[in-house]
Amino acid sequence: MRVALFVTCVNDTLFPRTGRAVVTLLERLGVEVDFPQAQTCCGQPQFNTGYRHETEPLVRRYATAFDGYDFVVTPSGSCAAMVRDNYPRIGAKAAAEGRGAELAEAAARAVPKTYELTEFLVDVLEVVDVGAYYPHTVTYHPTCHGLRLLGLGDRPRRLLEHVRGLELRELPGAEECCGFGGTFALKNAAVSAAMGADKARSITATGADAVCTVDNSCLMHIGGTLTRLGSTVRPVHIAEILASTERTREVAR
Amino acid sequence: MSGRTYLGLPAFPEAAAQSTRNATLRGNLRRATHTIRDKRARAVAELDDWQRLRAAGAAIKTRTLRHLDHYLGQAEAAVTAAGGQVHWAADGAEANRIVTELVRATGETEVVKVKSMATQEIGLNDALAGAGITACETDLAELIVQLGDDLPSHILVPAIHRNRSEIRDIFRERMADWGRPAPDGLTDRPAELAEAARLHLREKFLRAKVAVSGANFVVAESGTLVVVESEGNGRMCLTLPETLISVVGIEKVVPTWQDLEVFLQLLPRSSTAERMNPYTSMWTGTTDGDGPRNFHLVLLDNGRTDTLADTVGRQALRCIRCSACLNVCPVYERAGGHAYGSAYPGPIGAILMPQLRGTDSELDASLPFASSLCGACYEVCPVAIDxxxxxxxxxERVVEGGEVVRGGTKVTIRPAKGHAAERAAMRAARWTLDHPGALRTAQRLASRTRRLHPRRLPGPGRAWSDTRAVPEVPAEPFRDWWRRTREESTK
Known part of the structure; x- marks a missing residue:
């Protein structure tokens, strides 16, 4: 089984800790993971803002970068959903525009092997107890693309429930969007901020030490809002919780 | 006595920035949408075949739209055979002209109206007012909006932005201008408010000779029109007057009664969270000794045929106007319906209006961006509109332009104004992201200068940093860590 990590551009640039956590976690579970350097970005910001043509080279790049791997694991629900839902659309539209089947074929190579981290753990490795230890109270926000596009269901929750020392707190209105939405956060900043503030208040009300999601982009918005509202709740990617054990440094956080 | 119009409203982000600051509006909307949302979830959960019903609803609409010419012809023949008259309106102006002439021919200067989205879409009330004809809304919420010189802000509950005390004030101040005044000492108790409306409207029902309605469905095989409602005002308007004029979008046709059965299950549960709506009125042409003597059906296109030409966008025409998407939408909940600048607010309005009206105006060009793409709307849509x-x-149409159909002709539209800087940034980003070496250089530069990064961003970045802290750039991007710890150690 050849497994590649698609770290995503956001994690690569801003949250390398999450990428390192995925590597630590997978290696602890006996999975050898590779990081092809040709990878960059799935193209979601461009595509979702309406720049489909700017996304096309990135579809090709993704497919080529991960050729030869059986699985591509990514710590991002929305990037996984981008590949799974939108790459075939981009391919179909290019074909409909008379530009041949090349992009559709690239999409067909990329889609079946792409897994969001919790899907890979629960569905492929068939584990829910990854041997993690995280002695904190945590609330879980199901991100929209993980929840509705990927249908992650209770996978993240089952993984968290098996973490030793972790106390899971219910998040009121959990399934409501946090208001990030990529370029929406800038184009409709007022509404985005209002949604973020409501989410931050719900999170604070749980009394948890940390809020976790399967996506650092939403977490960047949630965490940035929490900071501005003077809250001390920490944003943590689920990979970092699952990677931590009694022996890792991260536990102290 | 014409009310406000949607013309000249600002683009969505500006309008929404205003409304998010209105605490009363936020409170009203939050309470109302959450109540309906939770009730809908319970009503839908009662049916174990909901997903199959939903798929059937989508499939029936898709098939009907594919053969719309056939079913419209069938409906026209059936309505005509049953004693009705069918008129075709290519756009809102033509529909308004037809209705105005039909009312004029009766000699009446007052019409009662059943709540209708199609007539809101085309601004019929204002057109009638221009011809000296008063159109009286009889749906309670539409009445509140009309009395308050206001605009609807929701498909099902047009006065959702108003609370009880605001409604009491509107009734006290304005009812007398339109007919029977509000009773003395009116309070904001719902039963009293409803009774005041009932007394006010009763006069109009009994006096009216002409009614104007829309329709939820037109059954092609028999030429039957269907209106579903909760208050009984529709039943009054559809049965008491001598002349009935129904303005109906061409996408409202369903082939058979068997098809209708699916929608009579989907619509009430999605809309009012009821198993069945209180009043379902159905009529086929005219019937001697029962109901209106004259029946006119005005079939409205107004951009629908053009929309049908778009293979992705055409699914918007499946909409049955239930408003479930509004009630779950976090953006609608905060921005309010008026920010969308049309009779169709919320997620469905954001995909319908840029197609029906085009994307020429700044407002219509801003609507497709009025969403975080959270997908809650698609999840609840009873006809599975993605x-x-x-x-x-x-x-894509807004930022890149492209080929669309307008007035039945293919035209190429240019990108909307105001996206040039964004387009340049997207191109630059694409180039960088397609050259990993360049990306690595940019990442390293960001990491090395990280102590110099401002906490508040300049330019467009302010939209972020005004309300959210800026993430700190790490000392080392992931790919450098990988190279340093993995690749060099194996060399």
């Missing part, structure tokens, strides 16, 4: 898919499709 609203996020259409939003992204329309975003």
């Amino acid at each position: 609203i996020p898919e259409v939003l992204v499709h329309l975003r």
Whole structure:
């Protein structure tokens, strides 16, 4: 089984800790993971803002970068959903525009092997107890693309429930969007901020030490809002919780 | 006595920035949408075949739209055979002209109205007012909006932005201008408010000789029109007057009664969270000794045929106007319906109006971006319209332009104004992201200068940093860590 990590551009640039956590976690579970350097970005910001043509080279790049791997694991629900839902659309539209089947074929190579981290753990490795230890109270926000596009269901929750020392707190209105939405956060900043503030208040009300999601982009918005509202709740990617054990440094956080 | 119009409203982000600051509005909307949302979830959960019903609803609409010419012809023949008259209106202006002439021919200067989205879409009340004809809304919420010189802000509950005390004030101040005044000492108790409306409207029902309605469905095989409602005002308007004029979008046709059965299950549960709506009125042409003597059906296109030409966007025409998407939408909940600048607010309005009206105005060009793409709308849509898919499709039309059909002709539209800097940034980003070496250089530069990064961003970045802290750039991007710890150690 050849497994590649698609770290995503956001994690690569801003949250390398999450990428390192995925590597630590997978290696602890006996999975050898590779990081092809040709990878960059799935193209979601461009595509979702309406720049489909700017996304096309990135579809090709993704497919080529991960050729030869059986699985591509990514710590991002929305990037996984981008590949799974939108790459075939981009391919179909290019074909409909008379530009041949090349992009559709690239999409067909990329889609079946792409897994969001919790899907890979629960569905492929068939584990829910990854041997993690995280002695904190945590609330879980199901991100929209993980929840509705990927249908992650209770996978993240089952993984968290098996973490030793972790106390899971219910998040009121959990399934409501946090208001990030990529370029929406800038184009409709007022509404985005209002949604973020409501989410931050719900999170604070749980009394948890940390809020976790399967996506650092939403977490960047949630965490940035929490900071501005003077809250001390920490944003943590689920990979970092699952990677931590009694022996890792991260536990102290 | 014409009310406000949607013309000249600001683009969505500006309008929404205003409304999010209105605490009363936020409170009213939050309470109302959450109540309906929770009730809908319970009503839908009662049916174990909901997903199959939903798929059937989508399939029936898709098939009907594919053969719309056939079913419209069938409906026209059936309505005519049953004693009705069918008129075709290519756009709102033509529909308004037809209705105005039909009312004039009766010699009446007052009409009662059943709540109708199609007539709101075309601004019929204002057109009638221009011809000296008063159109009286009889749906309670539409009445509140009309009395308050206001605009509807929701498909099902047009006065959702108003609370009880605001409604009491509107009734006290304005009812006398339109007919029977509000009773003395009116309070904001719902039963009293409803009774005041009942007394006020009763006069109008009994006096009216002409009614104007829309229709939820037109059954092609028999030429039967269907209106579903909760208050009984519709039943009054549809049965008491001598002349009935129904303005109906061409996408409202369903082939058979068997098809109708699916929608009579989907619509009430999605809309008012009821198993069945209180009043379902159905009529086929005219019947001697029962109901209106004259029946006119005005079939409205107004951009629908053009929309049908778009293979992605056409799914918006499946909409049955239930408003479930509004009630779950976090953006609608905060921005309010008026920010969308049309009779169709919320997620469905954001995909419908840029297609029906085009994307020429700044407002219509801003609508496809009025969403975080959270997908809650698609999840609840009873006819499975993939609203996020259409939003992204329309975003492309706004930023890149392209081929569309307008007035039955293919035209190429230019990118909307105001996206030049963004387009340049997207191109630059694409180039960088397609050259990993360049990306690595940019990442390293960001990491090395990280102590110099401002906490508040300049330019467009302010939209972020005004309300959210800026993430700190790490000392080392992931790919450098990988190279340093993995690749060099194995060399």
